[in-house]
Amino acid sequence: MHLRMTNQRERILQELQKSGKHLTADELFKRVKKVMPRISLATVYRNLETLSAAGIINKLEISGRRKRFDYDVSDHDHIYCVHCQRVDNVPLDRTSIKTPSSVTAHGYRITGFRLEFAGLCPACSGKKERVDTKIADE
Amino acid sequence: MHLRMTNQRERILQELQKSGKHLTADELFKRVKKVMPRISLATVYRNLETLSAAGIINKLEISGRRKRFDYDVSDHDHIYCVHCQRVDNVPLDRTSIKTPSSVTAHGYRITGFRLEFAGLCPACSGKKERVDTKIADE
DNA sequence: ATTGACGGGTTAATGATTATCAATTACAAA
């Protein structure tokens, strides 16, 4: 099952790579639109789904609502800003995490895990001092 | 800042505790409705938000779309079934996870982390054999 | 040329959650 590289599919992929960021479908749509004004948002969603299903890109489901997509498919974890929703990579030693035994996991057959850090990005950390109290009980 | 315990607020809390599960707003709504038929879904959403903001219950944002609420506010991680969405606790030693330094985390001020396991619950694991292939590339 | 699968664009629909708003209730001061 190899997949056809259509113009829009390729452009979506290119823009994601070029950005070097973890973009939402909507953000990517805006970028691609600049170069392909007639592209549809549905096409972006469809192709992001197709591409991630094919393992070419990575679909991230971070806390909060919108999915983000990552050109980097290698194993790594993420950190997101609780204030501006920005997402960055966290190069971390994942080997420290021991998969719990089936017993402790109520008999589940474990297929994977996800580690995600939360915090304030440099920009938001600087701007807001009193956010700390709000973050504390979140 | 203490919060007023209204009838509906208390009942929502009670039902969540009684269930012993990780329920969605909607599931909880159905349960509470049996005993308070006039309660509104919005009231359930509002109070779950209020209660979790006050630290009385825990709001879980697991992969996927719907939020779930947990009566247990102690530090623990979760596992969810990729097939039926069920969520269970994972008693795990969280101390094994080292918070990355600010440097590796792009200068973030880290406030917390979330570890979440995915898998097939006993029920779904038994029923479906060929799900494995589907799960594999997800 | 014909067929048929695959994408694409447009638009409508869905599902979860949040916002709005008028009516009601709780509580504290008079």
Next chain:
DNA sequence: TTTGTAATTGATAATCATTAACCCGTCAAT
């Protein structure tokens, strides 16, 4: 008690992200 004020409720509309439906165009194999 009465009254003023603010919080809370129920009903409903709105929002947001995502997906589905639909029809049309393109290209590759027949």
